[in-house]
Amino acid sequence: xxxxxxxxxxxxxxxxxxxxxxxxxxxxxxxxxxxxxxxxxxxxxxxxxxxxxxxxxxxxxxxxxxxxxxxxxxxxxxxxxxxxxxxxxxxxxxxxxxxxxxxxxxxxxxxxxxxxxxxxxxxxxxxxxxxxxxxxxxxxxxxxxxxxxxxxxxxxxxxxxxxxxxxxxxxxxxxxxxxxxxxxxxxxxxxxxxxxxxxxxxxxxxxxxxxx
Ligand SMILES: *[C@@H]1O[C@H](CO)[C@@H](O)[C@H](O)[C@H]1NC(C)=O
Ligand SMILES: *[C@@H]1O[C@H](CO)[C@@H](O)[C@H](O)[C@H]1NC(C)=O
Numbered sequence: 001x002x003x004x005x006x007x008x009x010x011x012x013x014x015x016x017x018x019x020x021x022x023x024x025x026x027x028x029x030x031x032x033x034x035x036x037x038x039x040x041x042x043x044x045x046x047x048x049x050x051x052x053x054x055x056x057x058x059x060x061x062x063x064x065x066x067x068x069x070x071x072x073x074x075x076x077x078x079x080x081x082x083x084x085x086x087x088x089x090x091x092x093x094x095x096x097x098x099x100x101x102x103x104x105x106x107x108x109x110x111x112x113x114x115x116x117x118x119x120x121x122x123x124x125x126x127x128x129x130x131x132x133x134x135x136x137x138x139x140x141x142x143x144x145x146x147x148x149x150x151x152x153x154x155x156x157x158x159x160x161x162x163x164x165x166x167x168x169x170x171x172x173x174x175x176x177x178x179x180x181x182x183x184x185x186x187x188x189x190x191x192x193x194x195x196x197x198x199x200x201x202x203x204x205x206x207x208x209x210x211x212x
Contacts, residue, residue, distance in 0.1 A: 018169055022180045023200035029064025029109065030057075031145070034210070038070035038120055041089035042097055045108075049101045058106060064143050064180070065101050066109030072122035081128060082135050083112075098140040109143030110136055114164050114185070115150030124150055126164070129171040137175035144172065148185040161189040162198070169198035 030052060032040050049065045052058050071094070073084045085094050098108040112132060113124040125132045125146070136144060146168055148155070154164045165183055172179045183195050183202040195202035 018173065018181050018198055018200050020173065020178045020181075020200070022178055027064055027143070027180060027182075027201065028062045029066055029107070029143075030062060031066040031068055031109070033068035034207075040067050040069075040071055041086075042092060045097050046100050049104050049106055052106060053104050058104070064107045064109050066111070066143060066145060067097075068111045068145065069118050069120040069147075070122060071110070072118070076123055076128070081131050083123065083125075083128075083132050093139070094141075095139040098142075102140065107142035108140070109145060109180070109182075110139075110141045111145045111147065113147035113149045113151075114168060115148065116152055117150040119147055119149035125168065126150075126152060126154070129168045130174070133168065133171035133175050133179075136172075136179065137177040140177075141179060143180040143182060144168070145182045145184055148188065155185070155188050158189045158194045161185060161191070162194040165191075165195070166198045 030048065032044070032048070036044060045065060045067055052062055052065065071085050071090065073086050076082060077084050090097065094110070101108040111118070113119060113126075115124040115126050117124045133144075146165070151164065155161050165185065169181055172181055180201070181199045183191055183199040185191055185203065186206045187204045191199075191202040192204065
């Protein structure tokens with residue numbers, strides 16, 4: 001009598017998203033892309049974080065400072081395959097930036113793509129999920145925006161997209177650091193049907209624009 005009852009309970013989701021306790025309410029923050037495109041650097045991120053505090057946005061609940069595409073060096077570390085930042089734009093590395101953002105009481109987000117390249121043509125994370133997640137965790141990253149460019153055709157059904165995005169979900173979880181996983185696959189293959197078990201948030205469309 002009790003067995004069917006227990007089976008049923010185990011099918012009920014116990015919490016939302018990737019079950020890492022994040023994004024229980026919609027995450028609030030700011031992303032560099034729409035204003036600055038590829039022109040990210042240490043000063044821009046830290047100045048922006050300070051502006052979020054100074055202008056009272058932090059007090060209103062804006063929490064995540066998210067650095068989008070183009071933070072990357074030309075190549076991964078040739079020996080370890082670890083991702084590394086552009087040495088001129090980030091002379092002190094990414095962990096330095098994340099730690100300064102944390103000192104302001106904010107959280108720090110980074111960007112990659114579930115593809116061979118990012119949308120701006122930097123190295124992507126497809127098939128490098130583990131080393132990338134591990135490195136982001138070492139850098140004290142709190143959030144990953146994970147795009148969909150150059151996905152090598154690994155899309156077209158919910159299962160194929162799910163597997164590609166689940167790989168990063170597992171890799172993030174394995175780091176032991178709670179990292180908000182924001183899937184940005186533009187709504188392809190209906191992420192609302194397959195993302196809730198692996199991600200904390202999922203985009204449902206392409207980019208939005210400030211137009212009327
Ligand atoms: C997951 O990523 C690893 C490399 O990090 C790769 O070898 C493997 O094929 C990927 N699995 C799936 C299902 O995409
Ligand atoms: C990893 O996943 C487990 C099971 O869903 C969850 O309890 C845990 O909080 C996750 N850990 C991280 C660091 O995301």
